[in-house]
Amino acid sequence: MPRMKLTRRSLLKGAGxxxxxxxxxxxxPWRHNRVYAAxxxxxxxxxxxxxxxxxxxxxxxxxxxxxxxxxxxFNDRGGVLxxxxxxxxxxxxxxxxxxxxxxxxxxxxxxxxxxxxxxSSGVANAISQVAQKYGTVYLNTNSSSPxxxxxxxxxxxxxxxxxxxxxxxxxVKNAINAYGTKWMLMTNDxxxxxxxxxxxxxLVEQYGGEITDEILVPQGTRxxxxxxxxxxxxxxxxxxxxxxxDDQKAMRQQVAELGLGESMAWINNQQDWPDVYGLPLENLxxxxxxxxxxxxxxxxxxxxxxxxxxxxxxxxxxxxxxVFYNGYMATRELLSAVExxxxxxxxxxxxxxxxxxxxxxxxxxxHDAWMNPATHQMxxxxxxxxxxxxxxDADDMFRMLSQSSPEEIRDTGADAACMMESLDETPSYEx
Amino acid sequence: MSxxxxxxxxxxxxxxxxxxxxxxxxxxxSVMEVINLSHGSLFALGAxxxxxxxxxxxxxxxxFGEAYRALPLPARYGLAFLxxxxxxxxxGMGLEVCMRRTYGKKAEYGLLLTFGAALVIExxxxxxxxxxxxxxxxxxxxxxxxxFGGLIYSKYKLYAALFAAIAIGLVWLFLERxxxxxxxxxxxxxxxxxxxxxxxxxxxxxxxxxxGAGLAGFAGIVLTPIWGLRPHVxxxxxxxAFLIIVLGGIGSFSGAVTGGILVGxxxxxxxxxxxxxxxxxxxxxxIAVVTVRARGLFGKKSVLEA
Numbered sequence: 074m075p076r077m078k079l080t081r082r083s084l085l086k087g088a089g090x091x092x093x094x095x096x097x098x099x100x101x102p103w104r105h106n107r108v109y110a111a112x113x114x115x116x117x118x119x120x121x122x123x124x125x126x127x128x129x130x131x132x133x134x135x136x137x138x139x140x141x142x143x144x145x146x147f148n149d150r151g152g153v154l155x156x157x158x159x160x161x162x163x164x165x166x167x168x169x170x171x172x173x174x175x176x177x178x179x180x181x182x183x184x185x186x187x188x189x190x191x192x193s194s195g196v197a198n199a200i201s202q203v204a205q206k207y208g209t210v211y212l213n214t215n216s217s218s219p220x221x222x223x224x225x226x227x228x229x230x231x232x233x234x235x236x237x238x239x240x241x242x243x244x245v246k247n248a249i250n251a252y253g254t255k256w257m258l259m260t261n262d263x264x265x266x267x268x269x270x271x272x273x274x275x276l277v278e279q280y281g282g283e284i285t286d287e288i289l290v291p292q293g294t295r296x297x298x299x300x301x302x303x304x305x306x307x308x309x310x311x312x313x314x315x316x317x318x319d320d321q322k323a324m325r326q327q328v329a330e331l332g333l334g335e336s337m338a339w340i341n342n343q344q345d346w347p348d349v350y351g352l353p354l355e356n357l358x359x360x361x362x363x364x365x366x367x368x369x370x371x372x373x374x375x376x377x378x379x380x381x382x383x384x385x386x387x388x389x390x391x392x393x394x395x396v397f398y399n400g401y402m403a404t405r406e407l408l409s410a411v412e413x414x415x416x417x418x419x420x421x422x423x424x425x426x427x428x429x430x431x432x433x434x435x436x437x438x439x440h441d442a443w444m445n446p447a448t449h450q451m452x453x454x455x456x457x458x459x460x461x462x463x464x465x466d467a468d469d470m471f472r473m474l475s476q477s478s479p480e481e482i483r484d485t486g487a488d489a490a491c492m493m494e495s496l497d498e499t500p501s502y503e504x
Numbered sequence: 505m506s507x508x509x510x511x512x513x514x515x516x517x518x519x520x521x522x523x524x525x526x527x528x529x530x531x532x533x534s535v536m537e538v539i540n541l542s543h544g545s546l547f548a549l550g551a552x553x554x555x556x557x558x559x560x561x562x563x564x565x566x567x568f569g570e571a572y573r574a575l576p577l578p579a580r581y582g583l584a585f586l587x588x589x590x591x592x593x594x595x596g597m598g599l600e601v602c603m604r605r606t607y608g609k610k611a612e613y614g615l616l617l618t619f620g621a622a623l624v625i626e627x628x629x630x631x632x633x634x635x636x637x638x639x640x641x642x643x644x645x646x647x648x649x650x651x652f653g654g655l656i657y658s659k660y661k662l663y664a665a666l667f668a669a670i671a672i673g674l675v676w677l678f679l680e681r682x683x684x685x686x687x688x689x690x691x692x693x694x695x696x697x698x699x700x701x702x703x704x705x706x707x708x709x710x711x712x713x714x715x716g717a718g719l720a721g722f723a724g725i726v727l728t729p730i731w732g733l734r735p736h737v738x739x740x741x742x743x744x745a746f747l748i749i750v751l752g753g754i755g756s757f758s759g760a761v762t763g764g765i766l767v768g769x770x771x772x773x774x775x776x777x778x779x780x781x782x783x784x785x786x787x788x789x790x791i792a793v794v795t796v797r798a799r800g801l802f803g804k805k806s807v808l809e810a
Binding site for chain 1: 511657772776779784
């Protein structure tokens with residue numbers, strides 16, 4: 074038997090081969106490297122990236138309650154694929170930079186399988202860039218800049234709220250006919266405000282109207298008196314406001330105080346329920362959009378409200394609103410997609426969500442909804458509403474005016490603007 | 505000119521409100537040499553206390569509660585202006601007691617303590633009153649709108665500016681026309697000398713902190729019917745307050761008032777003609793002033809400075 078001679082060269086060669094083999098087996102190629110032990114009893118960990126402070130703190134809390142109720146319902150039924158679902162929340166502080174850090178931490182340090190949550194479009198965009206880098210499926214539950222499913226779309230991101238263009242489509246034509254062609258824009262000076270007002274401007278001009286002025290509202294504005302004097306000096310027939318969160322609350326209070334809500338028509342792109350709940354009805358002037366209302370006369374709505382009240386008996390908000398609804402629906406559909414996929418493999422889950430169709434009954438809306446595979450935005454019913462001044466029920470604040478089907482209010486611009494990464498370019502993982 | 509006049513008047517009223525926010529902050533910084541980062545939270549706390557005073561919803565109050573709530577709103581609103589700032593002053597004094605261990609140490613200790621206090625107060629508000637938006641009622645007589653020169657103005661904003669002007673006047677009288685004011689000013693100038701003259705500096709600091717906190721609470725009651733009331737509303741107050749006292753000169757009453765009015769005018773006019781610069785304008789104003797006068801408009805060299 075020949076004796077093997079161990080030389081320095083053969084030792085180095087062997088070590089080199091061993092290292093390369095190890096790298097190929099366990100680490101590469103990079104796009105497919107995250108396969109974690111998915112034992113049947115290992116919980117599925119979901120990172121909740123909702124705001125607990127800053128401009129959208131209140132909406133963030135409502136969003137989170139929606140997600141948690143959906144998760145609790147799955148866990149009560151034995152979990153997803155026999156595994157319990159656990160959550161980890163990081164406050165994204167309504168700040169894009171914090172959103173990036175939170176996403177990075179939840180994915181790389183805490184090994185979350187999915188991320189859910191956003192109200193601010195700036196934050197959602199920041200989170201989704203990190204999520205795409207790792208291939209982590211991310212649900213943008215409540216931010217509604219058209220760019221979220223347009224130029225900032227990503228393969229891993231799914232957008233569940235109606236966007237500024239959808240709401241403008243629902244409102245602009247009717248408002249021009251009803252109130253006049255001379256419009257003024259009030260625009261929150263960040264991504265959602267700019268894109269929503271741009272969509273409104275396009276539609277106003279398309280239908281023969283004229284934008285006489287655009288007032289930019291910096292985020293954090295609390296005193297609107299100078300801007301409201303400017304509005305009066307411009308004397309428009311319609312003011313289209315894309316102002317959100319705490320800014321919107323302050324603006325509403327000051328517009329109501331001046332009685333400007335009655336002296337000119339106001340189109341408020343979307344009205345999030347947490348922003349107005351509990352405020353005097355006078356503050357709820359004008360026409361505004363929403364994706365859902367707790368008093369829709371549809372099957373399942375009353376029972377859904379009861380489930381909310383049972384889950385959150387102590388919350389000051391006695392009935393759920395659109396933000397809660399979006400958080401709940403997005404989470405429910407994600408977990409259902411995991412069940413249908415039979416795996417947490419991100420590519421399988423993405424494919425399931427891309428083919429998602431939900432009946433009107435299941436959505437508790439007037440029309441069937443479906444996920445647009447080209448933009449990853451949920452195509453759904455959009456409602457227009459105004460203040461419900463003739464009721465004794467303090468929680469029944471909205472009077473629904475109209476509902477539009479997903480086809481009527483479709484954001485075709487997003488289809489053209491969205492250049493999504495291919496599935497093959499998206500890193501894969503399974504947890 | 506007729507086009508800009510409404511914006512000048514609006515900026516002036518806004519300036520008085522900014523000056524009111526900065527007053528309490530100025531008092532505490534000048535006497536204690538502590539940047540009170542909890543000023544905003546105390547501002548919010550004042551408004552929340554007023555909420556309770558105006559509409560106390562406690563079953564244990566029994567028939568007294570019912571009788572109290574039957575009082576007309578102006579009476580309860582007036583009481584809120586007395587009781588809520590007093591309660592905030594008590595909280596402020598409690599905070600001052602906690603701060604005593606930081607005196608004589610690096611400024612960071614005081615900063616950290618007041619920052620921590622701000623977080624504690626904000627979370628306490630969230631626990632007690634919930635995270636949602638609240639609405640501080642104001643009497644019908646001082647709310648609504650009035651027409652002037654073809655434009656609609658807020659009646660409450662006018663009254664708020666009036667309340668601010670009265671508060672500023674009272675603080676000026678207190679500082680300039682009473683022996684206590686003289687002691688506070690002397691304490692701000694050279695606290696060691698004040699102690700050497702036999703004045704109880706510990707008590708002086710306690711009272712000044714209480715007064716500063718009470719003024720923050722008062723400003724909260726005046727401002728939140730305009731800004732809205734939510735647990736984190738204080739952040740909207742503490743930043744301009746800090747900026748105004750640096751702009752006007754630390755420790756200077758005239759500086760705080762002038763700084764507030766200049767900031768109000770800057771925000772009001774840019775809000776009308778370059779609204780995207782309206783918040784930034786106050787920072788640009790600060791940069792412009794401290795570039796020329798590092799101590800601010802009315803800041804004086806302290807005897808303690810080298």
